[in-house]
Amino acid sequence: MAPDPQLVSDLPQTASNVLAAITTVIDGKPEAAAMALTVMIAEGHLLIEDVPGVGKTMLAKALARSTGGSVSRIQFTPDLLPSDVTGVSVYDQGSRQFEFKPGAVFANLVIGDEINRASPKTQSALLESMEERQVSVDGRTWALPTPFMVIATQNPIEMDGTYALPEAQRDRFMATISMGYPDERAELAMLRSREQSSPIDSVQPVVDAEGIKALIQAARGVFLSSAVERYLLAIIRATRSHPSLRLGASPRSTLQLARAARARALIDGRDFVLPDDVAALAVPVLAHRILPTRESLGRGLGESQTSAEIITGVLDSIPVPRD
Template identity: 65%
Template sequence: MEPDTHEQARGAGAVGGPADLDTLGRVAARVRGSIEKVIEGKPEVARLALVVLLAEGHLLIEDVPGVGKTMLSKTLARSIDCSVRRIQFTPDLLPSDVTGVSIFNQDSREFEFRPGGVFANIVVGDEINRASPKTQSALLECMEERQVTVDGSTYHLEAPFMVIATQNPIEMEGTYALPEAQRDRFMARVSMGYPVEAAEIAMLNSHTGSNPLGDLEPVTDAAEIRDLIEVVNDVYVAEPVQRYTVAITTATRRSPELMLGASPRATLHLVRAAKAAAALAGRDYVIPDDVQALAVQVLAHRMLPTVEASMSGRTPEAALRQIVAGVAMPESRRGS
């Protein structure tokens, strides 16, 4: 992109100015520092969690037990001075435990609404795939529309609103597969993975004497996060970058290895996540590299491989990497 074109892009994006991006960078650094005090050796996981938060998405953390899934979600929640609620998903959890229920008040002779676990800025859903699909589906409306409807009445959820759900691999005993509609509402999925040796030794020093979460103080608040979300919303996405994003998602729908490709919602989530990544990098415009870097985390969990691909051991992640590699990037790396 030539300098004059870049200036036009900045004007089209209408970001509030360098101070806004500077503020976002400072706050993001504080939140990442807070997460890394508790989660050792996982800077990319912390970065993706921030991307999803600033893009107004929801995060799915999937891995085997004991690698810090719940700790990551609780650390991010505690780093922000806002309302936080945790829902422990179990086979006997009811949809009304999630959304809320109307209870008859004997004194007033009227029904009163008792809010469920989703009425918070950050909702930590622990082991979400241990609940029945019926209970999981209670999250569908609130995750997409930021509202809950109970007994014909609609209750709006306060911004920012983010669901951070953890799940064990579906091969684990006592788990249900997440419905496709549920997976599609999560902006990104991340796998914690085992820590490297140095990080695990550091964890032994910091976690065996006391709980590091106990000493964690909020480094920002809900009002500031709302302001930073507005900064991300104003990040400029040039038409070639938009076309590049659509080309990737369209290719997933045509892949012979995938029975279910990316939805239009997935395309939107990928662009929104790329805007947040650009803002975290100090830019008020998205480049194709932002889209490419997030494609696997944002798209792979929504896809279903064909029976043939599954039997041959091909994962959606592997298919997606091949698809992304085969889609031509715009001539200018900045997408102008």
């Protein structure tokens, strides 16, 4: 089903409004803001990985406030329990029945702050929620609200007191981005503008949950030609036979790269996907899902940098369809 032409024509302005709201809080990071919005429209989840203090949580808050809907925040700590995330059944003395008390995951947008500070058992509480958009407790299943998105932040895994996310959980995140330090102009503007108040307090919703649902539905109908499909698949399959990788991209990544490309095209006001959409999203969507060999890590770049280099090399080796 093709997206509504009126919706396609209106979306660039809506997206521009959302991005403008986010950039009032996050100075000098338009790419990070655009990636967060792309993942939301593509029905994915976003992992923001960087050192403390560069605005990871602030970006998540800004997106939440600008898009409306219900929002919850989970501060991941070593003593956090899985039931704090998913919910728990509590015995009601009056009715003499167990009553389910929903956890923090029951919201349109869930902010998981410093997810790698919780134990692996607690981290795994999000696996079912992120993939199936439901929670199973005591033999019963509860559906999560629509739309549903998890934005998790984490510090580099080399830091003290952290637990590396397992491959199965990293694969459930559609994309991973790094904020990086702001440039001098942006940091100077931040220094001057935040002396009196925080800009997050003035962010207002520019689209509600129903509007996000409509955008998600429209993105599903964006046209993906057979030539672009083959190009996308060639990238995925190249990672599975790459000599510098011991784990290539999963079939889930094939679907999520396609969804992200459709969302990016819709944000740009197109009802079709270009090869450029796929190429631009390949690193954030694929780099966190692959595992470099020990030999390739010997150069001392770090796993994330090595993975990004490998994906970039794969893109350079695959012909771009021109027709």
